[in-house]
Amino acid sequence: MSCRLRVLALSAILLAAAAPSFAENYGDRAFAHLDRDRDGFIDSQDMTPMRERMFKRLDRDGDGYLSGEETAAPQQGTQRSPNALPWRDLDGDGRISRAELMEEEPALIVRGDSDGDKRLSRAEFDQLINRRVSKS
Template identity: 35%
Template sequence: MRWILFLPMVALCTTACAGGTLRAADTLATAGRRDPAQLLQDADTDHDGKITRAELSQARDRMFSRLDRNGDGYLTQDDFQRQLLSRRAGAGSNGGDRFASMKAVMDKDGDGRVGRDEFVNGPARLFDRADTNHDGTVDATELAALRAAPHAGP
């Protein structure tokens, strides 16, 4: 169950990037075999059909706690390797590659690891792409439009 949640949330968090890194994030979303719009929908904790930035941040905070395997307050390559060792990795899975993609986007202080604040409050490109009216909320119409949009692959 954790592995199923692990890949999609990393994809949600790493969609915060632009250009090539965005394509890497889209690859992560595909690897998780989840609809990127579903990742946003899952963040709707009050189930009102709208996803706010606050709900997205709360979802990221919960995921950070699950990903930080050693509880030191930072995500490192070791946390991702532990995740892979605790679950049987699929073909082509590489925790180092996933961490490198995430670190490129979220490690704002350049210390080689991603702190809780960097993870929770990092850029949210998928949310921004879905929020077409720029009101800070993704509603059902915007979620449907995101689902209907062509996949932005490499």
């Protein structure tokens, strides 16, 4: 999941806990931002531009691949090994190409898709946000 998407989801969660009416409005904006083609669903295609920006930002050495060192999260409390890759290395070469990243289903969709159609409806998006709020 991209950093920007994590920030959006976390912000929606925090707002939902603090002020339900404001969070609802923020959830509307977050969903609208992610639903780029305005079809009422968030799917992999909607998330492609965000994932491309994320790949470009993470590929610090500019070699066109993400290594474990480039994807290791610097956040406090993270236990990920510096050589661990957060996405599947489909060709087994120890690094993630742009094509491999784009082929993998976005984590937001995997976590929230309750009906298996590989996209998030607004109701599924809200359920995902609400599940995160109830875990806190």
